[in-house]
Amino acid sequence: MKIQAGQLPQTLKKGLAPVYLVSGDEPLLVQECCDQIRKAAKSAGFHDRLTYHADQQLDWGSVANECNAMSLFAEKRRIEIHLPTGKLGDGRKVMEQILQSPPEDVILLLISAKLDAAETKRKWYKDLQANGVHVPVWPVDSDKFTGWLQQRASNQGLHITRGALAMLAERLEGNLLAASQELDRLTLLSDGKTIDEETIEMAVQDSARFNGFELVTELLAGKAAHAGKIIGILQQEGENPLGLLSVLVRDLHLIIELKTALPPGDNPSGFLKKRGVFQPKRAGAIQQAARRLSLAQLHRAIQLCSTTDRAAKGYGDLPAWHHLRDLSALLAGAS
Incomplete structure (x- = not known):
């Protein structure tokens, strides 16, 4: 059933x-x-x-x-x-x-x-x-994301002002994995106090920092050199690649959908917004990848994500970061 x-x-x-x-x-x-x-x-x-x-x-x-x-x-x-x-x-x-x-x-x-x-x-x-x-499992619609975020915060015992909630929702842009991680951080930081806009400003990671989500954007944009630099830094900092892999696989499937399901003449930006992609940089990277990469390359990238996932869990002889570099080279290619 x-x-x-x-x-x-x-x-x-x-x-x-x-x-x-x-x-x-x-x-x-x-x-x-x-x-x-x-x-x-x-x-x-x-x-x-x-x-x-x-x-x-x-x-x-x-x-x-x-x-x-x-x-x-x-x-x-x-x-x-x-x-x-x-x-x-x-x-x-x-x-x-x-x-x-x-x-x-x-x-x-x-x-x-x-x-x-x-x-x-x-x-x-x-x-x-x-x-x-x-x-x-279906994605949370963009117009329901704020409500989902508020319910999730309430379930974790967080008290958050309306302004702080709106700020958090805008920054997270429908990314449920990032939202879950951010709420976990806020739970530790708030110590039972009400979370306001100032708390959000201090707690939310600066988007200029190297992090897994920036790496995903750079990979999709085909910027192999910059992506390689971020991979090196994340590896040195002992980051776990499993979180960014989940985001990358989601975006790869979204790119495949964009290439195969977008009706002729439709606006890709509107198509992506309906699927919760609002940040211009991320939307641009997804559209660029859809133009640059073939379906065969995209399916190969998903297979490499699976190999990377296995490596991150201790299977295989090579580290996950090695396979991520292979992914970077693959996604930088032209169809």
């Missing part, structure tokens, strides 16, 4: 399904839905976890073997498969076999980018809807 993200907590209380699919291009909301499923599964005794990434190196036969194998000592397992492109590809037949008769000692969690429309017409997806739960 298909449910909305807001229905997930109540659905989990009624009992666990053998398989879950969480899909969408809003990394924060996808992560939070997955965390709810993980928590419920752990409470039900599914403590062991195996994680796979559906890139070119994945052996789908090993996935099938894990799902079909009897676990030792009656241990229940969670098997997570990340689908960075929203497609199963070579894993389609394996998934069809698994979903026809899901194992009782396994909870399968598929974590996908916005699901490719063609995949929803395939047999594996119909089997999933019959035996499991699909949670599609």
Whole structure:
């Protein structure tokens, strides 16, 4: 069955399904839905976890073997498969076999980018809807972002003035991941006091500083030299690249949408504003990348993001920053 993200907590209380699919291009909301499923599964005794990434190196036969194998000592397992492109590809037949008769000692969690429309017409997806739960995650509309931000702040016990809220919403420009991080910082800084405009001015990072979000903009703009400089600084400062990867993957999917779904004659700026992109520099970088890069290059970049993600989590022989430099070179290319 298909449910909305807001229905997930109540659905989990009624009992666990053998398989879950969480899909969408809003990394924060996808992560939070997955965390709810993980928590419920752990409470039900599914403590062991195996994680796979559906890139070119994945052996789908090993996935099938894990799902079909009897676990030792009656241990229940969670098997997570990340689908960075929203497609199963070579894993389609394996998934069809698994979903026809899901194992009782396994909870399968598929974590996908916005699901490719063609995949929803395939047999594996119909089997999933019959035996499991699909949670599609949608971005927060730009006109609802301030309300989302206020509700999120309230849930964290933050008291924020209307002016400070408007200032924060303007600076964050619909970026949910950045909003979550900023509210966490404000929780620590405010110490229970009301947050006003002056607090926001002092707390919000200066956009001129080197940070992950600036790196994403420079990568999309094809400025390999400047991006390389930022990569070096972030690496020296011990930054974790996972946060910026989530933002980059989201923007790459947005660029693909811009290239394939924008009606002829439509204004790209208006198209992007409807999707929460208001900052001129970021919007310009996205439009520039859409003009410069081919669809093949963009899909290759998403695959490299998956490789970088794996490296950041300790898989592979090369560090994540090495793959980010490869991404920089790829995104600087001309179609």
